[in-house]
Amino acid sequence: MKQLVILSGKGGTGKTTVAGALAHLASQEGSVILVDADVDAANLELLLSPKELERHAFFSSKVAVIDPELCIACGRCEEVCRFDAVISPAEEGEPFSIDSVACEGCAVCAFQCPAEAIRMEEPQDGLWFRSDTRFGPLVHAHLFAGQENSGKLVAEVRQRAAALARDDGQAYAIIDGPPGIGCPVIAATTGTQLALIVIEPTVSGVHDLERILGVTKHFGVPPLVCINKYDINLRKSQEIGEYCRRLGVEVVGRIPFDTVVTEAMVQGQPVTAYDDGPVTQELRHLWRLVRERLEQN
Numbered sequence: 001m002k003q004l005v006i007l008s009g010k011g012g013t014g015k016t017t018v019a020g021a022l023a024h025l026a027s028q029e030g031s032v033i034l035v036d037a038d039v040d041a042a043n044l045e046l047l048l049s050p051k052e053l054e055r056h057a058f059f060s061s062k063v064a065v066i067d068p069e070l071c072i073a074c075g076r077c078e079e080v081c082r083f084d085a086v087i088s089p090a091e092e093g094e095p096f097s098i099d100s101v102a103c104e105g106c107a108v109c110a111f112q113c114p115a116e117a118i119r120m121e122e123p124q125d126g127l128w129f130r131s132d133t134r135f136g137p138l139v140h141a142h143l144f145a146g147q148e149n150s151g152k153l154v155a156e157v158r159q160r161a162a163a164l165a166r167d168d169g170q171a172y173a174i175i176d177g178p179p180g181i182g183c184p185v186i187a188a189t190t191g192t193q194l195a196l197i198v199i200e201p202t203v204s205g206v207h208d209l210e211r212i213l214g215v216t217k218h219f220g221v222p223p224l225v226c227i228n229k230y231d232i233n234l235r236k237s238q239e240i241g242e243y244c245r246r247l248g249v250e251v252v253g254r255i256p257f258d259t260v261v262t263e264a265m266v267q268g269q270p271v272t273a274y275d276d277g278p279v280t281q282e283l284r285h286l287w288r289l290v291r292e293r294l295e296q297n
Contacts, residue, residue, distance in 0.1 A: 001170055016044055020048065024135055037178055064109050068095035201233040
């Protein structure tokens with residue numbers, strides 16, 4: 001199975017639009033499994049209208065909980081907590097409590113409590129799903145608001161997708177990655193055969209590209225670049241192209257601006273399934289080049 005991860009230096013560049021289109025085009029040529037690795041703000045399902053088949057809880061962190069019946073109000077937990085997560089009682093002699101948002105789960109307070117009144121609990125951090133779409137199976141997830149460890153949830157989603165692909169024999173995995181360069185991006189990128197970086201010709205475009213190319217280089221993943229809405233600023237698009245040439249990075253797509261993309265999204269469809277105009281033609285050309293590079297890696 002060849003894995004393509006689609007990345008961007010920031011949100012809003014059209015990454016998911018490209019991912020949905022490539023999912024549609026890849027499904028016309030063979031079996032494909034789809035992964036939405038943007039677990040903080042998953043939206044690939046808006047284009048794919050998935051039918052949920054499985055739903056599973058995701059656990060990855062622990063928080064301290066004080067049993068008020070056992071607490072002797074000695075204050076030792078407050079003394080040793082480095083994260084100010086222990087809440088002092090309003091009245092002397094009352095039990096202490098824990099701010100679950102501030103708690104980092106280090107368990108120092110539990111080890112130090114002389115009354116053994118503190119236990120570590122594992123709250124549910126999110127959900128992951130296996131769904132079916134008209135283009136192939138989709139593995140996606142939802143990280144609950146305020147929860148951390150999005151990188152772990154991305155890793156979980158990718159592992160589940162890989163297991164499903166082994167069972168079903170999918171030829172390609174298309175991963176809609178998270179934006180930026182943080183832990184979720186690293187979890188989505190490592191071990192893939194190719195990264196497609198979607199950027200826009202804006203002032204921050206080159207800077208965003210530099211950041212994400214640093215990630216792909218560090219983890220040894222060959223990068224390709226797609227300039228979305230290239231014609232809204234031809235000078236910046238040329239600047240990005242020259243920058244890529246200096247680095248030896250291939251620009252495989254220059255997608256024009258067209259309101260048909262928005263129209264397709266409103267209809268809940270990838271643009272390649274909605275219209276056969278210039279945007280779709282460029283995306284078809286993009287997929288041919290990406291597929292060739294995937295086979296070479």
